[in-house]
Amino acid sequence: MKKQTVIITGANSGIGKSATRLFADAGFSVIMACRNIEKSEPVRKEIVEISGNPQVQLMPLDISSFHSIRTFCDRFDEKYDQLDILIHNAAYFSHGSPYKLSEDGLELTFATNLFGPFLMTMELHDLLKKSDTPKILMAGSNIIKHFFNPKLAVNLNNLRGENPDDSSFKVYNQYRDSKMALFMISRRFADYFQPDGIRVNMLQINGATMSEEALQKVTPGYRMIARIQNLFFRPPEFMAKHYFEICTSDKFKDVSGKLINHKQQVMQSSKKHPGIANQVRQLAGAVYYPNYAEGRQAQDEIWNFCLNVTGLDTEDR
Numbered sequence: 001m002k003k004q005t006v007i008i009t010g011a012n013s014g015i016g017k018s019a020t021r022l023f024a025d026a027g028f029s030v031i032m033a034c035r036n037i038e039k040s041e042p043v044r045k046e047i048v049e050i051s052g053n054p055q056v057q058l059m060p061l062d063i064s065s066f067h068s069i070r071t072f073c074d075r076f077d078e079k080y081d082q083l084d085i086l087i088h089n090a091a092y093f094s095h096g097s098p099y100k101l102s103e104d105g106l107e108l109t110f111a112t113n114l115f116g117p118f119l120m121t122m123e124l125h126d127l128l129k130k131s132d133t134p135k136i137l138m139a140g141s142n143i144i145k146h147f148f149n150p151k152l153a154v155n156l157n158n159l160r161g162e163n164p165d166d167s168s169f170k171v172y173n174q175y176r177d178s179k180m181a182l183f184m185i186s187r188r189f190a191d192y193f194q195p196d197g198i199r200v201n202m203l204q205i206n207g208a209t210m211s212e213e214a215l216q217k218v219t220p221g222y223r224m225i226a227r228i229q230n231l232f233f234r235p236p237e238f239m240a241k242h243y244f245e246i247c248t249s250d251k252f253k254d255v256s257g258k259l260i261n262h263k264q265q266v267m268q269s270s271k272k273h274p275g276i277a278n279q280v281r282q283l284a285g286a287v288y289y290p291n292y293a294e295g296r297q298a299q300d301e302i303w304n305f306c307l308n309v310t311g312l313d314t315e316d317r
């Protein structure tokens with residue numbers, strides 16, 4: 001059988017690194033798409049040595065930069081005939097940090113967690129189409145539970161540097177909104193790519209221990225909270241196994257447009273906050289996500305915003 005190719009963004013640490021190891025162990029050709037080559041090369045070498053799989057390559061990618069994404073995709077296109085699995089694992093969650101813009105002038109959390117994955121997915125569409133079993137997996141977060149609050153909506157108002165001094169700005173809220181928007185876009189991608197047989201799903205991650213390096217990215221206050229959470233969270237390998245299973249197991253071969261939880265259950269939308277009894281069930285299984293994600297109008301708005309900021313709305317597709 002032909003070796004399958006998988007791209008994993010942010011593959012140098014945490015869940016991305018563990019997933020790289022699993023795919024390498026299973027004999028995949030793995031592309032680690034990472035922004036810091038110097039830091040990532042020792043990780044690649046370590047995985048090649050442990051797995052005995054030389055087909056683990058490192059390619060530079062800053063997912064917050066459209067130029068970097070286009071360069072990455074062009075290089076990938078030159079080297080590879082097709083892409084079988086695309087895992088959008090990289091994310092920005094520097095909680096407590098101030099408002100920052102990407103090099104394209106877009107709020108950095110959204111640039112990294114939504115617009116970058118959107119553009120990269122579109123750019124790799126043709127190569128995904130060539131696979132017999134193409135799959136895309138997004139890294140989600142249980143932070144979207146906040147959308148059980150019916151007053152909450154994804155805020156697209158300050159993403160182009162309109163008000164950098166906004167005193168209510170919080171990376172935490174941007175992260176929450178960008179992960180919800182990414183889920184809503186995943187649902188749209190599932191429809192959009194359905195004729196090509198590309199399956200698109202998201203894993204809802206409800207916690208994975210953060211490395212010391214990852215802890216340094218958040219401000220001291222959030223770091224303290226994260227250190228406490230680390231006592232309860234499972235190691236990154238646990239979530240990485242779910243990445244692997246969702247992308248390779250027969251169980252998910254016909255599943256698309258879904259949010260999948262840490263028990264590999266397909267989640268369902270719920271109109272209202274699941275209440276005490278269901279919250280206990282949630283702890284055991286976390287089977288519900290907020291119905292807000294299903295809103296066609298909000299989905300359209302986010303989809304059009306993505307097309308507009310990436311310039312894909314003016315391209316002939």
Ligand SMILES: NC(=O)c1ccc[n+]([C@@H]2O[C@H](COP(=O)([O-])OP(=O)(O)OC[C@H]3O[C@@H](n4cnc5c(N)ncnc54)[C@H](OP(=O)(O)O)[C@@H]3O)[C@@H](O)[C@H]2O)c1
Pocket residue numbers: 009010011012013014015016033034035036061062063064065088089090091092093112139140141142205206207208209210211214233236
């Ligand atoms: N850990 C949790 O409790 C938790 C909970 C919910 C969801 N998640 C999600 O799980 C995924 C993996 O997180 P993790 O816990 O494994 O964190 P992590 O160890 O900090 O990994 C994040 C990765 O993303 C990369 N990255 C960030 N910005 C990037 C950019 N602009 N371009 C390219 N790569 C970039 C980082 O690269 P550098 O090393 O260069 O910074 C790093 O490799 C994320 O999507 C996160 O939102 C995690």
